[in-house]
Amino acid sequence: MSQAIQVRGLEKSYKDLKVLKGVDFEVAPGSIFALLGSNGAGKTTVVKILSTLLRADAGSAGVNGFDVARQPADVRNSISLTGQFAAVDEILTGRENLVLVARLRHLKDAGTIADDLLARFSLTDAGGRKVATYSGGMRRRLDIAMSLIGSPPIIFLDEPTTGLDPQARIEVWAAVRELAAQGTTVLLTTQYLDEAEQLADRIAILHEGKIIVTGTLAELKQLLPPAKVEYVEKQPTLEDVFLTLVGTKDQK
């Protein structure tokens, strides 16, 4: 297997609502892949299927060479998930949260691992406090730190910077870049086009249940009709590409 993540013809419905109608994409090892889509596009659904929390109705998905439906335990051994909503224990302290995950991953020196991560995510001072007292940004940083424990080869980040202030966003971006530099494959979902633009090696746009386009930022920019480029003075942003491709509703 050459791809870290391989998704073919993925379909998923909730009752009558068809959310995924044949999603295909591939993610190369060690790259950062951004799955872009508006609210309700199905990004979280894709991430849940890839992290074995949900079963697909049809299609197949491979993660680190393992099939999510047939080898879920191997998949779980290869991944780490940071879900859309912070998956932290509010009653424990930040440090206790990290120690808990390190223990569940059967790592030695859980305490040392926790202290290192607290320092890396500027949480050392808050480490002994209950997470319930943390701000949204601190909680998110702790959440991501918990996902790094055990250095799994593939990390899923579902809207990692939603609700963060610009400073915290930049910190998270730096952490993601560092991960990729160490060879970790990162699949992140986002509604922020500039986030995909800043971070991702490749971008896929999920719209109405399908991936309507995938490519590098440069490739996506070429999809804009050249005529339009002549009228606008600045380079088209990914936002322009996105809105052109999905067709904004308010224009109708």
Place this chain on the structure above:
Amino acid sequence: MTDIFTLTGRSLRHISRSPDTIITTCVTPVMFMLLFVYVLGGAIQTGSASYVNYLLPGILLITVASGIAYTAFRLFMDMQNGIFERFQSMPIARSSVLWAHVLTSLVANMISLVVVVLVALLMGFRSSAGLASWLAVAGILILFTLALTWLAVIPGLTAKTIDGASAFSYPLIFLPFISSAFVPTDSMPGPVRAFAENQPVTSIANALRNLFTEQPVGDDIWIALAWCVGILVVTYFFAMSTYRRKIS
């Protein structure tokens, strides 16, 4: 296995950070005990020397019934929180989370039971039971707690709201009132008496009472054990299949 203990440690830490859950669990049974012993007890004929001695077994069962409401509550809260999905996406056995809640429930209920027994001792409860009888009492209470814990797991997994998750325990708390726990059943009218004599609380309460007073336990203990094991087996399988459906 180590994962279950790690996760149980986490839940127990939750309890130690909010010990009010233990206190709240004990308040209802202790109130009943005060009410019955000091207000109503004088008018109740049990044929036993001290009413608190007669009453305690039923009070202990009420303690467990009110304690498991928190089991359902803790499980429900965990399922709502993203941390549940984190555990499910990690390389640990998926049932560990559930087992950790069950063990936590057992520990929390044992603490509540000890507190209630201590209050009863202050109120004049005395037992002639030897070590073997006390062990038998503990065994029955553990079995009873496990049976009700697995029952509590079901609403904990399926409830839509917090209130729904713990509401199931109210009927359980009142079941002892239609049993031999507070008054001997022979004072009850026909159909009520038939129900009272054949529901699990009566045999369990009688068995505990006989153990406390070193009386021969007779058939009651076997009926009590059969009820506990029966409820345990049924609720365990039902809860497990609910859990599997929930996480797949």
